[in-house]
Structures are given as structure tokens and as C-alpha cells.
Amino acid sequence: MRISADHVRVSVPATSGNLGPGFDALGMALGLRDELEVRAVASRTVELEIEGEGADTLPRDESHLVVQAIRAALDHVGASQTGLAIRATNRIPHGRGLGSSAAAVVAGITAARAMIAEPEALGRAEALRLATAFEGHPDNAAPAIYGGATVAWTEDGAPRAAALEVGDQIETSVLVPAATLPTKEARAVLPSQVPHTHAAFNAGRSALLVHALAGRPELLFDATEDRLHQGYRANVLGPATVLLRHLRDRGLAAVISGAGPSVLVIGEGLDAAGLGAGLPAALQGIGDSGWRAFHTVGRVAGASGEPVGV
Structure with a gap:
């Protein structure tokens, strides 16, 4: 396999895992994207220019996840390795349950x-x-690759995914706090076993959520109830737990985004509900946190990449 394009442009969305009851299975792409330009250069060196999220903390060498993934993918198809010059514009917040590493x-x-x-x-x-x-x-x-909403599972040790229908009227608003929460810490508080009744509850609500996403937004509140992970994580989620309770008390279909501590709201009319993009005034100070909102309407496309100048 040969490299035929030495300059490519890539765009990839943020994602939210679980969507409430669909623990480790359901996910959705969000309208917040990282963008990269990658050049193959005639050496084995790596040059990384990073702006936005992680500009002060991310590595600029072979240990960067983008570089590791390029290397692994080129090896997978038998293509020659090359030097890399990468310019990354990072908009996806890190450590907040929005799939930045994915x-x-x-x-x-x-x-x-x-x-x-x-x-x-x-x-x-x-x-x-x-x-x-x-x-x-x-x-x-899965949603980062396929876009929209997805269900993912493993069969015979191999990951599988299927795209789900998402109604045109479905909106999301992801509310991002200043605080971060390592995924390992959020997973560490989960029990190794859960009651059968809780498992059955989440199975039913996950099925209902698939139906609701396809165009029945009035069902989203019931469909996003969860008994498998959010309650167990309440004490480590900090302001997210307070905001989650506040939003659900208002009848909004709010869930913890992935492992948190961001909060995702799914529904329609979210801008009118005060959850439009920016700094929602009605939410400031809830849980002693300043919240940023990223609002999306309709299905979000998955990752895309194309050669530049072809």
C-alpha cells in the first residue's frame, strides 16, 4: 500500500456515550469538532502545532494519540511510515465526557x-x-466514525456498530463545567454487580430511547432514565449531579455525558428553554460552576478526511 496524498484535512466530532440508560452501548455525535491538517514529510520527525483545548498540556511527539493512531493505521494496511507535520485545532473539551480521546x-x-x-x-x-x-x-x-447516534457491541471479540435513526427535530445541548473528571475515576466507583431489576429497567429504557430518537421527542424524558451508573457516580460528579437534578426537575431529558462531568440534554426547543450555545444565564452558579453550552440541531456527520489541493 502506498501513500498517494501527502497533505490531508480531517474533521471529527465530539461524542457523548451512554445517553443515560445505554451504558457502554449507545452514543451520539455532537456538533463540536476538532480539525486537523496532516502533512507527510520526507523524514521520520514529528512536528505538532496545537491550538485550542490541550494546547498547553498535550505532547508534541510520537506519544500524541493522533500520531499513534496514524502509525497504527498505516501499519495495518502495510503502508510505509513517514514523517508528520500536524496542525490541530482542538475544540472538544478534554476530561469532560465528550470523547476527546476517541x-x-x-x-x-x-x-x-x-x-x-x-x-x-x-x-x-x-x-x-x-x-x-x-x-x-x-x-x-462508533458515533465519531459513523456520525448521528449509534449502538455498539462486541461479537467474538470484535467491535460492531450500527447507525440509529435520528429525527430531524432532535436537538442536543451539552453543558460543560470548568472541572474535569478522569474516566478511570468515574469507572472506579461502579459496582461489579447490579440488581437484576436495575438491569431490566435499563434494557427497557434503552429500547425506548432508540424509538424516541427516531422522532418521538415527547418520550425522551422517560427514555433517558438510568439506574446502572449515574447514581453510583453521583458523589464524584460534583456540580454535574446538581445540574442533572435541576434539569430533570424541569422535565428536561438530561443525562451525564459519558463518564462526566458534562451534562447532555436531548429534546427539542432547547434554545427556547435557555440551553442555547454560549453561557446560559439561568444555569450559572448551579453546582457552584460556570457552564458553557454547545447546541446542535439534527444529525451530526461522522469523521471526514480528504486530500488538500487535489
Whole structure:
């Protein structure tokens, strides 16, 4: 396999995992995207220019997730390795349950796909397998790759995903606090076993959520109830727990985004409900946190990559 494009542009969305009851299975792409330009250069060096999220903390060498993913994808298809010059514009907040690490991995795989002569060798199914090898589970990688809402599962050790129908009227507003929460910490408080009644409850609500997303927004409040993870995480989620209770008391279909501490609201008329993009005045100070809102209407496209100047 040869590299046929030495300059590519990539865009990849933020994602929210779980969506309430669909623990480690359901996910959705959000209208907040990282963008990268990747150049293949005639050396084995790596040059990284980063602006936005993580500009002061992310590595500028081979340990960067985008670089690791490009290397893994090129090896996977038997393409030669190359030096890399990468310019990243990061808009997805880090450490807040919005799939930033999955986005980085998917961005690298998508860049490699755009660079090689036979991009079909890194189709969606292969991209999901490669991304899951990095992530450990496919629930964020799947919507980052496929876009929209997805259900992901593992069969015979291999990750699988299917796109779900999302009604045109469905909106999301993701509310992001200043605080971060490592995913490992959020997972550490989960019990190894849960009551059978809770498992059955979530199975039913997950099925209802798939139906509601397809165009029955009036069902979203009931469909986003959860008994498997959010209650157990309440004490480590800080201001997210307070905001979640506040929003659900208002009848809004609010859930913890992934492992938190961001809060995702799914529904319609969210701008009119005071959850439009920016700094919602009605939410400031709830849980002693300043909240930023990112508002999206309709289905969000998955990762895309294309050669530049072709």
C-alpha cells in the first residue's frame, strides 16, 4: 500500500456515550469538532502545532494519540511510515465526557485513510476495530466514525456498530463545567454487580430511547432514565449531579455525558428553554460552576478526511 496524498484535512466530532440508560452501548455525535491538517514529510520527525483545548498540556511527539493512531493505521494496511507535520485545532473539551480521546484516535485513522491509495482498506468497520484497540470499548468511537447516534457491541471479540435513526427535530445541548473528571475515576466507583431489576429497567429504557430518537421527542424524558451508573457516580460528579437534578426537575431529558462531568440534554426547543450555545444565564452558579453550552440541531456527520489541493 502506498501513500498517494501527502497533505490531508480531517474533521471529527465530539461524542457523548451512554445517553443515560445505554451504558457502554449507545452514543451520539455532537456538533463540536476538532480539525486537523496532516502533512507527510520526507523524514521520520514529528512536528505538532496545537491550538485550542490541550494546547498547553498535550505532547508534541510520537506519544500524541493522533500520531499513534496514524502509525497504527498505516501499519495495518502495510503502508510505509513517514514523517508528520500536524496542525490541530482542538475544540472538544478534554476530561469532560465528550470523547476527546476517541476523537483523537479516529482523527488519526481518518487521516491515514485519506493519505493512502486504497482508502477502502480503512473503511468504517476497520476504523472501528483499530479505534477500539486504543479505547478499549467502541461506544465513543462508533458515533465519531459513523456520525448521528449509534449502538455498539462486541461479537467474538470484535467491535460492531450500527447507525440509529435520528429525527430531524432532535436537538442536543451539552453543558460543560470548568472541572474535569478522569474516566478511570468515574469507572472506579461502579459496582461489579447490579440488581437484576436495575438491569431490566435499563434494557427497557434503552429500547425506548432508540424509538424516541427516531422522532418521538415527547418520550425522551422517560427514555433517558438510568439506574446502572449515574447514581453510583453521583458523589464524584460534583456540580454535574446538581445540574442533572435541576434539569430533570424541569422535565428536561438530561443525562451525564459519558463518564462526566458534562451534562447532555436531548429534546427539542432547547434554545427556547435557555440551553442555547454560549453561557446560559439561568444555569450559572448551579453546582457552584460556570457552564458553557454547545447546541446542535439534527444529525451530526461522522469523521471526514480528504486530500488538500487535489
